[in-house]
Amino acid sequence: MTKIFLLLNRNEKNSSIRPTLLLNKFEIVEAQNTLEDILSQIYNYIPDIVLIDSGINNCEFIIRQIKSGSKNRNTQIILLLNDNTGEFMNLADGLVEYPVKSDVLVSTINSHIKIKKSLDRLYENNKELSRSLYQLNVLYNTSSQFAGTLNTKKLYDIMTEAMEKTLSFDISCVLIFNSIGNPVFNLNTIHTPSQNLIDALKIRSFLSYKTISDDSGLFNNQSYDEVEIVQKVKQARSNRVYGLEAISFDSMFAPIKVGDDFFGVVELFRQTPFNSEDVTCFQAIAHQVALPLRSAKLYEEISVTNKKLEKLEKLKSEFVSIVSHELRTPLTPVNNSLEIVLSGQAGDITDDARNFITMAKRNIQRLSGIIEDLLDLSRIQTGKLDLKYKMADITPSLELLQKTYEQVANEKNIKINLDIKQKLPEIYVDLRRVEQILSNLVSNALKFTPQDGKINVSADITDASDIDKDRLIMPKIVPLGKYIKIAVEDTGIGIKEEDIPKIFDKFSQIESSLNRNKGGVGLGLTITKQLIDSHQGAIWVESVEQKGSTFTVILPFADNLKIFKMNLSRALINNDDVGILKFVYSADINLIDSLKEQKLLNLTRLSGEAEIKSDDKIQYYVFIPKITLESFLAVYNTIYEYISKLPRGCDIILSKAHSSKDGADVEKIIAVLDDQGNTI
Amino acid sequence: MKKILIVDDENDIVETLSFMLKAKGFECICAYDGEMGLNMAKNEHPDLVILDVMMPKINGYKICRLLKFDTKYKNIPIIMITARSQDEDKLIGEETGADEYITKPFEFSEVLEKINKYLA
Numbered sequence: 001m002t003k004i005f006l007l008l009n010r011n012e013k014n015s016s017i018r019p020t021l022l023l024n025k026f027e028i029v030e031a032q033n034t035l036e037d038i039l040s041q042i043y044n045y046i047p048d049i050v051l052i053d054s055g056i057n058n059c060e061f062i063i064r065q066i067k068s069g070s071k072n073r074n075t076q077i078i079l080l081l082n083d084n085t086g087e088f089m090n091l092a093d094g095l096v097e098y099p100v101k102s103d104v105l106v107s108t109i110n111s112h113i114k115i116k117k118s119l120d121r122l123y124e125n126n127k128e129l130s131r132s133l134y135q136l137n138v139l140y141n142t143s144s145q146f147a148g149t150l151n152t153k154k155l156y157d158i159m160t161e162a163m164e165k166t167l168s169f170d171i172s173c174v175l176i177f178n179s180i181g182n183p184v185f186n187l188n189t190i191h192t193p194s195q196n197l198i199d200a201l202k203i204r205s206f207l208s209y210k211t212i213s214d215d216s217g218l219f220n221n222q223s224y225d226e227v228e229i230v231q232k233v234k235q236a237r238s239n240r241v242y243g244l245e246a247i248s249f250d251s252m253f254a255p256i257k258v259g260d261d262f263f264g265v266v267e268l269f270r271q272t273p274f275n276s277e278d279v280t281c282f283q284a285i286a287h288q289v290a291l292p293l294r295s296a297k298l299y300e301e302i303s304v305t306n307k308k309l310e311k312l313e314k315l316k317s318e319f320v321s322i323v324s325h326e327l328r329t330p331l332t333p334v335n336n337s338l339e340i341v342l343s344g345q346a347g348d349i350t351d352d353a354r355n356f357i358t359m360a361k362r363n364i365q366r367l368s369g370i371i372e373d374l375l376d377l378s379r380i381q382t383g384k385l386d387l388k389y390k391m392a393d394i395t396p397s398l399e400l401l402q403k404t405y406e407q408v409a410n411e412k413n414i415k416i417n418l419d420i421k422q423k424l425p426e427i428y429v430d431l432r433r434v435e436q437i438l439s440n441l442v443s444n445a446l447k448f449t450p451q452d453g454k455i456n457v458s459a460d461i462t463d464a465s466d467i468d469k470d471r472l473i474m475p476k477i478v479p480l481g482k483y484i485k486i487a488v489e490d491t492g493i494g495i496k497e498e499d500i501p502k503i504f505d506k507f508s509q510i511e512s513s514l515n516r517n518k519g520g521v522g523l524g525l526t527i528t529k530q531l532i533d534s535h536q537g538a539i540w541v542e543s544v545e546q547k548g549s550t551f552t553v554i555l556p557f558a559d560n561l562k563i564f565k566m567n568l569s570r571a572l573i574n575n576d577d578v579g580i581l582k583f584v585y586s587a588d589i590n591l592i593d594s595l596k597e598q599k600l601l602n603l604t605r606l607s608g609e610a611e612i613k614s615d616d617k618i619q620y621y622v623f624i625p626k627i628t629l630e631s632f633l634a635v636y637n638t639i640y641e642y643i644s645k646l647p648r649g650c651d652i653i654l655s656k657a658h659s660s661k662d663g664a665d666v667e668k669i670i671a672v673l674d675d676q677g678n679t680i
Numbered sequence: 681m682k683k684i685l686i687v688d689d690e691n692d693i694v695e696t697l698s699f700m701l702k703a704k705g706f707e708c709i710c711a712y713d714g715e716m717g718l719n720m721a722k723n724e725h726p727d728l729v730i731l732d733v734m735m736p737k738i739n740g741y742k743i744c745r746l747l748k749f750d751t752k753y754k755n756i757p758i759i760m761i762t763a764r765s766q767d768e769d770k771l772i773g774e775e776t777g778a779d780e781y782i783t784k785p786f787e788f789s790e791v792l793e794k795i796n797k798y799l800a
C-alpha cells in the first residue's frame with residue numbers, strides 16, 4: 001500500500017483531500033506539530049509520497065531534509081501551491097494548485113508512485129550492478145593471483161581473502177587434502193568460535209565431503225580426529241563469541257574439484273542472507289581455486305618425491321664411494337703377494353704358475369680400474385669432481401694416446417693412426433680429464449675392433465654451424481662458435497642406431513652386440529659423457545653395424561666458452577681483494593641446501609649466505625676472497641650443474657657487488673644466464 | 681742399512697710390503713696402529729715412514745702433521761698410502777706436509793721408485 005505523509009494545514013481548503021486519499025486506499029500519516037517530531041516521523045515512517053502545503057512553517061527546510069536523507073532518497077514530494085509560493089517550488093517533484101481537484105490530485109499521486117517505484121528499482125539494480133562489478137573485479141584479481149603460485153597455503157589465503165572481500169562472511173570453513181593426502185580444516189572467522197562450534201563445523205565439512213565423494217574419495221581411511229585444524233580469527237580481541245547458533249546463519253557450500261579429482265569442500269556462513277549474485281561469485285571462486293590447488297598439490301608431491309630421490313641418489317653415491325675404498329684395501333695385499341711370488345723371492349715358480357699369476361695380476365688391475373671408474377662416477381654425481389681448468393694444448397695428449405695403446409694395439413695387429421689436420425689452439429680444460437675422455441674412447445675402440453682392424457684418431461677445428469645438432473647425445477649445450485673436434489673412428493662391430501643413446505647409460509653394454517668377454521662394466525662412456533658436459537662440450541656417434549663406429553667429441557674454444565667470454569674482465573675491473581659474487585635465482589630453495597649439504601662450497605673454498613627475498617626468489621651471495629677465473633668458474637659450474645637438473649626453468653643473474661667509498665653497494669652485472677646456462 | 685717404518689693397521693699389507701723391502705735390502709720396522717706408529721717414528725729413528733691414512737687411534741694425517749710440524753722429525757720423508765684418489769688427498773696432504781702419495785692397490789715398483797727418490 002502506498003504510504004502518504006500529509007503536511008497540511010487543517011483548514012477548509014483542504015477538507016476534501018483526506019477523504020479522496022482514503023477513498024483511493026492510500027495509507028495516510030498526519031504530521032505532528034513540532035518540527036522535531038515531523039523529521040523523526042519522516043525518518044521512521046519512510047513515506048512513498050509526501051504531500052506538503054507550501055504554506056506550512058519551515059516548508060522549504062522540511063523538503064530539503066527529506067531530499068538529503070539516504071532512506072528517503074526516492075520519496076516523491078508533491079507541493080500544494082499557495083499564493084505565497086516561494087522559490088523553493090522547484091525543489092518539489094510535483095505541483096498541485098489550489099483549489100485542489102480530486103482527480104488531478106489522485107492522478108498526480110499515482111504517476112509519482114510510478115516514478116518512485118521505477119526509481120527504487122533503478123537504485124536497487126544499480127546497487128547490485130556495482131556490487132557485481134566489485135565481485136567481478138576481485139575475481140579477476142584473484143584469478144591472476146591464483147595463477148602465480150604453487151603453494152597450497154598461499155592459494156588458500158588468496159581464496160579466503162577473495163571471499164572475505166566479495167562475500168563478507170562471518171565464518172568460512174575449507175577442508176582441503178594436502179599433498180600427502182591428509183585433510184586440513186581451515187577455519188576463518190571474524191569473532192572467536194566456541195569449541196563446540198569448531199567441532200560441529202569440522203564434522204559438518206567432513207560429512208559434506210563424505211556425502212559428495214560417494215565413499216570413493218580420499219577420506220575413507222581417515223577418521224575425523226586426524227583432521228588437522230588451522231584456525232584464524234580476524235577480531236580475536238572482540239568480546240563476541242560465535243556459539244552453535246552460527247550454524248543457523250545463511251550458508252553456501254561448494255566442492256573443490258577438478259574433473260573427478262575431488263579434494264576439498266568450502267562452506268561460508270553469514271548472518272545476513274546471501275543473494276543469487278553471491279552464490280555465483282562463491283561458485284566462481286571455488287571453481288577458480290580448484291585447478292591451481294591441484295597443480296600445487298601435484299607440485300608438492302613431486303617436490304617431496306624429488307627430494308627423496310635426490311637423497312637416495314646421494315646415499316647410493318656415498319655407498320659406492322665407501323665400498324670402493326673398502327675394496328681397494330684387501331686388493332692391495334693380494335696384489336703384493338702375487339708380486340712377491342712372481343718375483344721369485346718366495347721360491348722358484350714354473351712357467352705355468354707364472355702365466356696364471358700374471359693373469360691374476362692383470363685382473364686385479366682391471367678390478368681396480370673398475371673401482372676407479374665407480375669412484376669417478378660417484379664423484380661426478382655428487383658434484384665432488386674438482387676440475388682444474390687451465391689453458392692447455394691438447395696435441396701432446398693426443399700423441400701420448402698413440403703411445404699408451406701401442407702395445408695393446410700390436411697384440412691385435414690394429415693400427416692406430418693419428419691425424420691432426422691443423423694446428424690446434426690452446427683451450428680451457430682440465431687436461432688430465434681430457435686425457436681420460438680420449439683414452440676411454442680409444443680403449444673402447446680397441447675393445448670392440450677385431451684383429452687386423454684400424455683406428456683413426458683425428459683432430460680438427462670446426463664451427464657450430466657445421467655440426468648436426470640432432471645427432472648430439474643428450475646435449476647440455478647449444479653449440480655456438482668454434483670448437484676443437486676430435487673423432488675416434490674404428491673398424492669394429494658397430495652399434496645399432498637405436499642403441500646409441502643407451503651406451504651412455506650406467507652399466508650398459510648392449511646385450512646383442514657386445515658380449516661380456518669384452519670386459520668393463522660400461523661406466524667408461526657414462527663418465528666420458530659427464531666429463532664432456534663439464535667442459536661444455538658435446539659428443540655424437542655415427543655407426544654402421546659390422547663396419548665400425550665413429551665417436552666425435554667437440555670441446556669449445558676458450559673465447560667461445562661462455563664463462564671465459566665473460567672472463568671477468570668486467571668483474572675484475574677494480575681488482576678488489578674481496579669480491580662478492582651475487583646471483584639471483586628464481587626457482588628453488590633446495591639449490592642452496594643441496595650446495596651446502598654436498599659441501600661444494602667448501603670444496604671450492606667459498607662461503608656464502610642465502611638470502612630469501614621473496615617466496616620464490618633467492619638472492620645468493622658468494623664471497624670470494626679474491627675473484628679469479630678459477631674461483632668464478634667453480635661457482636659458475638656449480639650453479640650451472642644444478643640448474644640443468646632442476647625441473648623449472650629459471651634465470652640467473654650473476655653480478656659482482658662491492659662497497660663503494662660512500663658506503664653504497666655498487667653492483668655490476670656480469671651476466672644473465674638462462675636455464676641452459678646461455679648468456680642473455 | 682736404511683731403516684723404513686711401515687705403519688698400517690692391515691697386517692697383510694705390512695707383511696707383504698716389509699717382505700719386499702727387506703728383499704731390496706732395507707731394514708723394516710712395523711707398527712699396527714697410529715699410536716704405535718707415532719712412538720716408533722719418534723724413538724726408532726727411521727729414515728723414511730710409509731703411513732696408511734685410515735687407522736684406529738690416530739689417523740695417518742694426524743701423525744704426519746705431528747711429525748712434520750716438529751723440528752726434530754720434520755726431515756723424515758713420509759709416503760702416505762691412501763684408498764682414496766690422490767686428488768682428494770692432495771688437498772689435505774698439502775696441509776699435513778706429506779711428501780708422497782700412493783693409491784691402493786699399488787705396484788711394488790711404484791713404491792720402490794718413490795722410496796729411492798729419498799733414500800738413494
